[in-house]
Amino acid sequence: MGSAFRRFCAAFCCCCCSEENEPEEKAPLLNETLLYFDREAKKRRDQETNLWNEPGDPSHSERDDDRELYNLLQKRAKTRRGSQGYRRLSVDINAARQVRHGVKEKWKMILENLGFMDEAESLLTISATDSYDRMRNAPVARSLLQTLHSETSIFHSRDPPPERYMFILDRLLYLDVAEDFVANARRFYPKGAEDDEDDEPAPLLPFLLSRANQDTAGEEDELDDEEGSGFEADEDIFAKSLD
Numbered sequence: 001m002g003s004a005f006r007r008f009c010a011a012f013c014c015c016c017c018s019e020e021n022e023p024e025e026k027a028p029l030l031n032e033t034l035l036y037f038d039r040e041a042k043k044r045r046d047q048e049t050n051l052w053n054e055p056g057d058p059s060h061s062e063r064d065d066d067r068e069l070y071n072l073l074q075k076r077a078k079t080r081r082g083s084q085g086y087r088r089l090s091v092d093i094n095a096a097r098q099v100r101h102g103v104k105e106k107w108k109m110i111l112e113n114l115g116f117m118d119e120a121e122s123l124l125t126i127s128a129t130d131s132y133d134r135m136r137n138a139p140v141a142r143s144l145l146q147t148l149h150s151e152t153s154i155f156h157s158r159d160p161p162p163e164r165y166m167f168i169l170d171r172l173l174y175l176d177v178a179e180d181f182v183a184n185a186r187r188f189y190p191k192g193a194e195d196d197e198d199d200e201p202a203p204l205l206p207f208l209l210s211r212a213n214q215d216t217a218g219e220e221d222e223l224d225d226e227e228g229s230g231f232e233a234d235e236d237i238f239a240k241s242l243d
Helices: 002-012 018-049 064-077 084-113 138-151 164-174 178-188 194-198 204-212 217-242
Strands: none
Touching: 018 084, 064 084, 084 178, 138 164, 138 178, 164 178
């Protein structure tokens, strides 16, 4: 009787049996939603940690500097954690990241000097979803990017200017402060000052290399701290890419 009644409900009634099936129907949708937000959070951490110069390139292969960093991360993901090779790769990864974060700090300082004390970090945040077709003044932004590269030392002069900063210049154009930003960049980071900046990391690298050669248990924890909050994102993203 009970089973016959349930079959009747399933065929002709929309309210009696729907409550029993509803949790099963919602579970896959809920899991997919949680997985989506988890992937997006990892992408944000990946961008914040590595500051990809071409943020719209998911393969990180279009630019030489992005490809080099990506290959280092891939290689480290395949290396036993805690080994000497792992620590040496971490040194190289940290050195590449320091250069990128150093450029970001220059931009942040100029933005704060222009009065964007609270908004500087958000103005400098770029995600993988930012696309060129959404830019309002792409040609002007690209021209200003080339001006900054050729007339200031705000970028590493040996590499092409990072495309990610074209998106930021587009935002500054919308706020009508892009020309002021370029003027301040010329003032604070004049062309030729990059020679002095190239000497700054020298004391740091021997220190990191000496630590990489120390085979102690405590050293591994210290090195992980230096890598910052992006370490777990690296492990998750690149481990999955190898599966």
